[in-house]
Amino acid sequence: MAIRSGRTGRVRWSPSGAGTPADLVEIISLNAWTLSLRTDFEEVTAFGDNNKVYIPGMRDISGTVGGFYNGSELALVRATEETEPGLLELSPNDIDGNLSGTPADLPMHYSGLAYLDCEINCSLAAPRITGNFRAAGSWTLPNQEVA
Amino acid sequence: MRLGSDATLLGLCPNGVYYQEAPEGAKQFVIVSLVEEHDEGTFEQRGFEDALYMVEARMASTAGGNIQAAAARIDALLEDVPIEAAGFHAMACFRESRLRMTEVDDADPSIRWFRRGGMYRVQVSLV
Numbered sequence: 559m560a561i562r563s564g565r566t567g568r569v570r571w572s573p574s575g576a577g578t579p580a581d582l583v584e585i586i587s588l589n590a591w592t593l594s595l596r597t598d599f600e601e602v603t604a605f606g607d608n609n610k611v612y613i614p615g616m617r618d619i620s621g622t623v624g625g626f627y628n629g630s631e632l633a634l635v636r637a638t639e640e641t642e643p644g645l646l647e648l649s650p651n652d653i654d655g656n657l658s659g660t661p662a663d664l665p666m667h668y669s670g671l672a673y674l675d676c677e678i679n680c681s682l683a684a685p686r687i688t689g690n691f692r693a694a695g696s697w698t699l700p701n702q703e704v705a
Numbered sequence: 706m707r708l709g710s711d712a713t714l715l716g717l718c719p720n721g722v723y724y725q726e727a728p729e730g731a732k733q734f735v736i737v738s739l740v741e742e743h744d745e746g747t748f749e750q751r752g753f754e755d756a757l758y759m760v761e762a763r764m765a766s767t768a769g770g771n772i773q774a775a776a777a778r779i780d781a782l783l784e785d786v787p788i789e790a791a792g793f794h795a796m797a798c799f800r801e802s803r804l805r806m807t808e809v810d811d812a813d814p815s816i817r818w819f820r821r822g823g824m825y826r827v828q829v830s831l832v
Contacts, residue, residue, distance in 0.1 A: 568748045587832055589747045625747055628832060652749070684745065684753065684796065684828070 562651040567591065568665075569623045571633055572645040575671055579664060582647050585633045587687075588625030591648050593668055594618055619670065619693035621648075627678055627685035634689045637674035643694030646672040670697030707782055708735055708760070714782065717775040718762050732768035735779065736761055740824065753796060753830040761804050761822030776805075776821035783825050796828035 569591055570582035598615035623634070637644060647669035654666040671694040679686045708714055709722040720727060720734035727734045742756040760783065762775035780800060787795030800823040810816035 564748075565746060566749050584748075587747050587752060589745075589752065626745070626752055 562653050564650055566652040568649045568652070570647040570649075571637065571674070573633070573637060573640055575642055575644050579647070582645060583633070585623070586631045587628035588623055590624040591621060593621040593648055619672075619697045620691060622688060622690050623648075623674075624686065624688040627680070627687040634674060634676035634687055635678075637689070638676055640673070643671040643673050645669065646674070646691055666700045668697060668699055671695035707786075707788075708737070708779065711778070711782055714775065714778045717771060717778060718764075727763070732765040733770045733775075734763055735775070735822075736763060747832065751831050753828055753832075754793075756827045757801065758825045758827060759804065759822065760825050761820050764819045765810070766817040766819065772819045772821045776823070779822055788827050788829060790829055793829035793831060796830050798825060798827050800824065801826050 569585045569588050570579075571585055572581040572583065574581065595617055597617045599612040600615055601610055602613050603610045647667050649665045649667040652665045655664075672691040673694050674689050674691045676687060676689040679688070714735065715721065718733045718735050720731035722735040722737065723731075724737050727736060736759075738759045740757040740759050742754065744754050745752045760779055762772050762779060764770040764772045764775070783798055784800055785798065787798050789795050802824045804820060804822045804824065806820045808818040808820065810818060
């Protein structure tokens with residue numbers, strides 16, 4: 559493993575929420591994604607402690623995808639119409655394999671059911687599109703399953 | 706291509722349209738120069754190319770001519786008329802700023818060179 563460029567990253571989406579990689583289609587013209595795994599912490603400081611003490615709560619799965627608005631690629635726009643979650647897959651590059659090795663031909667990725675919304679920002683420059691997602695089920699992270 | 710094949714512009718600048726450098730002896734011509742260019746990436750490929758060109762008519766004071774009309778013709782040919790190129794999709798072509806200046810000829814100080822045109826932003830998409 560090494561630090562890789564995100565140039566070969568990708569975002570794939572299946573609005574039907576079907577669970578196989580074959581159902582996923584790359585959303586073109588994107589150049590960024592973020593994934594938040596922030597965890598809520600509950601303070602459990604007690605008498606006698608020398609500092610505040612916390613215990614972790616549930617980990618969040620949410621984030622953004624973004625890039626340039628492309629009139630021939632409306633997957634993000636269509637996703638806002640869905641009433642059922644779709645399957646979202648985020649890959650940081652196409653070089654690193656999935657640590658779990660299953661399936662071996664896929665790059666390392668983070669995936670799971672999600673709801674997406676989107677925002678289009680049009681100015682005199684190239685219009686941009688941004689999508690926000692929230693987990694709608696358990697996600698698969700590299701080398702592990704998120705319960 | 707668009708500039709070099711336009712009869713009206715060539716009528717105003719009969720020596721022609723050139724990239725970077727005009728031939729010696731030319732007195733009324735158009736020069737196109739690439740000022741800067743950058744590419745905008747998308748995942749797994751180049752998204753689009755964004756270039757700034759300086760496009761200007763140049764005329765020697767001894768040659769006469771209507772440099773104002775030449776600059777206006779350049780603008781009519783380029784402003785909001787996206788550039789079509791094989792392998793690309795046209796995005797935009799527009800003037801970002803106007804150019805107007807006068808220079809003294811290096812060899813003969815009695816000659817002035819009039820320069821008019823603009824800085825044109827050209828954007829073409831690969832996807």
